[in-house]
Amino acid sequence: MSWAGPLGALIGFGLGLLEYRLMSAVVIGALRRTDRSTTEAEKADYERRIRILRAVLVVMTIGAMPILGFVIGRTLSG
Numbered sequence: 001m002s003w004a005g006p007l008g009a010l011i012g013f014g015l016g017l018l019e020y021r022l023m024s025a026v027v028i029g030a031l032r033r034t035d036r037s038t039t040e041a042e043k044a045d046y047e048r049r050i051r052i053l054r055a056v057l058v059v060m061t062i063g064a065m066p067i068l069g070f071v072i073g074r075t076l077s078g
Contacts, residue, residue: 012069
C-alpha cells in the first residue's frame with residue numbers, strides 16, 4: 001500500500017484547517033462589522049446565519065481538502 005494517499009490527506013487536512021481559520025476570520029469579521037441589527041431578534045437571526053455559514057465553511061475546507069489531498073496523492077504516486 002502506498003503512503004501517498006494518506007500523506008496527501010494529512011497535508012490536505014492541515015491546509016484545510018489553515019484555510020478555514022483565515023477565511024472565517026476575514027468573512028465573519030466583515031459580516032460582524034456590517035451588522036445593522038436593531039433588535040435582539042434581528043441580532044439572534046444574524047448570529048444564527050453566521051453559525052450556518054461557519055458550518056458550511058468547515059465542510060467545504062476541512063471536510064473537502066483531505067479528500068482532495070488523498071486523491072491527488074494517489075494520482076501522483078501512480
